[in-house]
Amino acid sequence: MKVLLAQSPSEPSVNASRRSFTGQGVAGLGVLAAIGFASLIGGCASTPSPAPVPGGSRPTPTPTPTPPALSGGHFGVLPPTLTPDGAARELVAQALLLVGSPYRWGGSRAESGFDCSGLIRYVFAESLQWRLPGSAREQFRVGQEVNRDSLLPADLLFFSTAGSQASHVGLCISPRRFVHAPSARGVVRIEELRGHYWLNQFDGGRRLIIRS
Numbered sequence: 001m002k003v004l005l006a007q008s009p010s011e012p013s014v015n016a017s018r019r020s021f022t023g024q025g026v027a028g029l030g031v032l033a034a035i036g037f038a039s040l041i042g043g044c045a046s047t048p049s050p051a052p053v054p055g056g057s058r059p060t061p062t063p064t065p066t067p068p069a070l071s072g073g074h075f076g077v078l079p080p081t082l083t084p085d086g087a088a089r090e091l092v093a094q095a096l097l098l099v100g101s102p103y104r105w106g107g108s109r110a111e112s113g114f115d116c117s118g119l120i121r122y123v124f125a126e127s128l129q130w131r132l133p134g135s136a137r138e139q140f141r142v143g144q145e146v147n148r149d150s151l152l153p154a155d156l157l158f159f160s161t162a163g164s165q166a167s168h169v170g171l172c173i174s175p176r177r178f179v180h181a182p183s184a185r186g187v188v189r190i191e192e193l194r195g196h197y198w199l200n201q202f203d204g205g206r207r208l209i210i211r212s
Contacts, residue, residue: 087155095179140166146205159201
């Protein structure tokens with residue numbers, strides 16, 4: 001009896017249920033029932049067993065690669081169609097499209113609203129397919145440090161608004177303006193960095209888009 005395992009190379013291993021079985025010289029209902037039961041078990045398995053090869057040895061199965069959480073790009077690597085300046089423009093444009101979106105604690109979706117770090121995560125994911133850390137404090141550890149006088153569009157701006165460092169984040173759209181998702185007035189909006197409050201709370205900037 002010969003057992004053939006057929007699986008398309010373009011399909012993941014979890015679709016191992018599509019197999020063809022051929023047999024010759026099989027006699028008796030008991031043998032047929034055993035074969036049917038074995039095929040049922042094999043179809044439920046998430047990873048098929050490798051087929052035997054001459055000599056009794058079995059090949060080492062090739063592990064299925066884990067797909068990236070966000071396809072199309074990796075953190076720190078620009079899409080091939082974008083220059084650093086082009087990437088900065090994409091980020092600013094995406095952030096401006098979200099002005100007026102509702103504030104929502106822990107939110108990171110346009111349909112339901114954003115908090116400050118969720119807005120930044122969404123903008124970078126939509127524009128560059130980069131996955132940034134989830135909180136403002138974690139984002140404060142990403143990229144290069146930038147002082148207030150050297151800010152460029154698409155830099156991240158961090159503020160101490162909750163009694164601790166880097167508790168709030170926004171995206172710079174010009175040397176003195178930024179987009180953020182504050183809870184105070186409930187919507188994503190543009191803010192002036194010249195304001196007394198924001199200047200006093202400013203912790204620093206971080207640059208993720210590196211210009212040469």
